[in-house]
Amino acid sequence: MTATDAELQPRKKGLTRRQKRGLSRGVQYVVFVAAVIAFAAGADWGRLQNQFAQWDIAKQMFPDVITLALKNTVLYTLSGFVVGLALGMVIALMRLSSVGPYRWLAGIYIEIFRGLPALLIFIFIGVAVPLAFPGTEIVGGTYGKVALALGLVAAAYMAETIRAGIQAVPKGQMEAARSLGFSPARAMISIIIPQAFRIILPPLTNELVLLFKDSSLVLFLGVTLEERELSKYGRDLASTTANSTPILVAGLCYLLVTIPLGFVVRRMEAKAQEAVK
């Protein structure tokens, strides 16, 4: 307790510091509960339920929402993640290179792709690439395009994460490896990167969650019925049924994946914290 605190100690209004703290917290609770009640009372639940929670409509979404839409969302996310990880690794290593131009190129890439909305990149891949290279087709059709677009965005973020992870490995590790006769590349692959990945596993998993949501941008590439993922599938069904229940169901499907993933991340972070102690 500092001197100023001590000076404030003589009681005003006869309340101790602890009582004041309790009172302030009580007021916060009351305000919060009041806001919830006001919101709940003010909303028209009947209409909301009509629009968003039609059991019949929800039922007819199964099993497609899982076997088609969720499956595609997961596929898009994973392929984007793999491309992003591979490209991000290359960019991270360029960023750490002793060769100036490599560092600059990597820096420019990161600034551009972190600064642009993912939506624009999807539009660019969907429109500009076919225009620029007529006749060429991105390998894998829509899946390839999505992997590329998501990968390009993810790579910029992952490159920075991977770079930070590599730099967090103590310098002595590289020195020990070099003194044993490892070449710089071999030391990186066998010694440094495995340790870096332990450090960056939580942020990388977070990146996976972000990609999972960004995969909804696929709809700007134009997809066939079989290629629809959760958001597009939900929206399509919402317009054919003139009801928003599919949107709610699709949303719940996202949470079905992202909440457990978030839980895993927190577990890993707690474990990493423990290891540091």
Added chain:
Amino acid sequence: MSEKSSTGRPEIQVKGLHKSFGDNAVLRGIDLEIGQGEVVCVIGPSGSGKSTLLRCVNLLEEPTEGQVFVGGTELTDPDVDIDAVRRRIGMVFQQFNLFPHLTVTENLTLPQRRVLGRDKARAARVAAENLERVGLSEKANAYPASLSGGQQQRVAIARALSMGPEVMLFDEPTSALDPELVGDVLAVMRMLAREGMTMMVVTHEMSFAREVADRVVFMDGGVVVEDGTPDQVIGNPAHERTRHFLSRLLDPAMAQVEEETSE
């Protein structure tokens, strides 16, 4: 012990070595030769450049000027295959630098397999032999984090030995250890010296230097001030700077040294 020193070509040869970090000249003209099977301890106050000198010998630090030869190969030649030369030079660090994501055995086998291309069985055999030598066979499957500092350092020595080096460099190998753990590490180093390993040891362990070293090199201010047998350099230093260092740093040890001399 000093009789066995330099027969024929020196194993380590340093000529006119300078090293600067920016404006800071850490090494200012070092000439040093270490013969095959010789044990040389490098002592000196912190900032004297002794660790930098050691790190220049396997080019972990790039010399600003001068030449370094190990086993007749010039390391300072720009076209040298430095990775190939380093395989012949074992290095032990103050902070052990074991690979924490690998078990003790993997720490010993991975470099053999990746760098020397040894097959799994051979690498495992060599690893087991060297763990045995440092007395840690029972820790083969442990992870470094579960070992004491002294055990980690012995594993680090075994890791370096597994590569079959001709020369071993020790950079303050006991400075990060609790006092009661120093003895085990020094015992392993003593064993290596007896076996005829060429060793260059940066250390503050004066009793080790006295007992094991063929030569002691005292450095201060980036130059070699004194170079001679332990009896000369520690027992009867010729230079004021050496005397000052020894008396200031090692009053209690000096008493012990005097006692040993009188024996």
